[in-house]
Amino acid sequence: MLYFDNAGTSWPKPEVVYQTQDRVSRQGGNPGRGVNQASLQASRLLFQTREALGQLFGITHLERIIFTQNITESINVGLQGLLYPGDHILISSVEHNAVVRPLEYLKEKGISYSVIPCNPRGELDPATLGFYFRPNTRLLCCTHASNVLGSILPLNELGLIAKQHNCIFMVDTAQTAGVLPLDVEEQQIDFLAFTGHKSLMGPQGVGGFYLKQGINLRPLIYGGTGVHSLDLRQPAIWPEGMESGTRNVPAISALGTGVEYILQQGLEKIRQHEIALMSVLLEGLKNLPGVRILGPEDPASRVGLVSCIFEEYTPEEISFELDQSYNIITRAGLHCAPLAHRTAGTIERGALRFSLSYFQTESDIHALLSALKTILGGTA
Numbered sequence: 001m002l003y004f005d006n007a008g009t010s011w012p013k014p015e016v017v018y019q020t021q022d023r024v025s026r027q028g029g030n031p032g033r034g035v036n037q038a039s040l041q042a043s044r045l046l047f048q049t050r051e052a053l054g055q056l057f058g059i060t061h062l063e064r065i066i067f068t069q070n071i072t073e074s075i076n077v078g079l080q081g082l083l084y085p086g087d088h089i090l091i092s093s094v095e096h097n098a099v100v101r102p103l104e105y106l107k108e109k110g111i112s113y114s115v116i117p118c119n120p121r122g123e124l125d126p127a128t129l130g131f132y133f134r135p136n137t138r139l140l141c142c143t144h145a146s147n148v149l150g151s152i153l154p155l156n157e158l159g160l161i162a163k164q165h166n167c168i169f170m171v172d173t174a175q176t177a178g179v180l181p182l183d184v185e186e187q188q189i190d191f192l193a194f195t196g197h198k199s200l201m202g203p204q205g206v207g208g209f210y211l212k213q214g215i216n217l218r219p220l221i222y223g224g225t226g227v228h229s230l231d232l233r234q235p236a237i238w239p240e241g242m243e244s245g246t247r248n249v250p251a252i253s254a255l256g257t258g259v260e261y262i263l264q265q266g267l268e269k270i271r272q273h274e275i276a277l278m279s280v281l282l283e284g285l286k287n288l289p290g291v292r293i294l295g296p297e298d299p300a301s302r303v304g305l306v307s308c309i310f311e312e313y314t315p316e317e318i319s320f321e322l323d324q325s326y327n328i329i330t331r332a333g334l335h336c337a338p339l340a341h342r343t344a345g346t347i348e349r350g351a352l353r354f355s356l357s358y359f360q361t362e363s364d365i366h367a368l369l370s371a372l373k374t375i376l377g378g379t380a
């Protein structure tokens with residue numbers, strides 16, 4: 001199988017990730033519950049993953065890293081726990097439904113939002129931003145890179161503007177964590193949401209967030225935390241008070257080894273490999289007949305995914321043919337991001353997305369291009 005849906009969920013993972021998940025699954029121990037050796041060992045494993053994530057994201061207050069099931073949950077905890085009736089939020093026009101749907105729900109609670117338009121390539125000009133702030137704007141929420149257009153949003157400028165307007169800056173790193181540099185201090189990120197199973201190379205079922213100390217957050221879930229058990233109210237201590245119920249220790253621990261693998265390889269090497277593969281893919285796609293590529297032209301201005309549309313075929317037709325006849329996995333449709341497709345002008349029919357992995361080689365890209373060439377006809 002040639003797998004080009006890494007922006008959906010990455011495959012394969014580093015071998016150590018599979019090994020860790022299997023080993024920890026066999027070992028037992030409920031973290032933070034009791035002082036037996038199995039529980040203490042499980043707590044240690046969670047801490048190791050916090051340490052690795054702290055290193056990757058420049059986080060020193062590790063207790064402010066909270067584990068969830070995925071980034072969708074993280075964003076929900078953030079939006080529902082930080083905002084109050086009367087608040088106004090700004091988002092970009094390439095946000096995923098993980099952001100848009102909670103905000104649509106929050107409208108019922110008197111919370112409003114505005115969408116800052118990106119250009120059709122999914123690029124956001126920070127100079128346009130000032131216009132959208134209102135006296136009650138409390139939060140700016142942006143994806144670091146579009147999961148449809150691949151465009152990278154200018155985080156540093158956005159963080160600065162959010163601070164100038166006294167706003168909380170929330171970043172969805174689903175498509176960039178583990179590939180692009182992220183530093184919560186340098187980029188002034190107050191709330192960083194991550195998911196484990198994409199470019200962080202971990203398993204499904206684990207994600208999380210970081211929230212800067214001093215910012216108040218209401219939990220979404222209340223219950224057992226393993227600490228302050230006599231108190232019937234939720235303890236206001238981190239991370240325990242934000243992690244009610246047993247965490248997915250095997251997945252969190254495996255995620256930690258995925259992040260350690262990334263740290264060993266180095267972001268620069270991972271990113272350069274991605275750019276090299278993307279250059280080959282973009283060049284090859286340009287030579288195919290009837291293909292329109294979405295997103296920025298320069299490989300260095302985008303993350304490792306390329307979406308396109310076809311003059312003569314629907315995205316689903318091509319995806320189906322690649323799957324059935326060539327054993328090549330791609331993703332057709334709206335990618336849970338109708339705002340991004342509206343921005344690109346592809347809301348009616350969606351697009352076909354090819355997304356890359358650190359473990360692919362140029363010959364994988366050539367195999368994809370050759371299959372596309374046979375389906376479409378052309379010279380790639």
Ligand SMILES: Cc1ncc(COP(=O)(O)O)c(C=O)c1O
Nearest residue numbers: 070071072096098143147174195
């Ligand atoms: C930009 C972005 N945000 C959020 C998500 C949701 O990720 P998850 O399903 O891991 O919660 C995705 C996944 O497709 C994404 O690409």
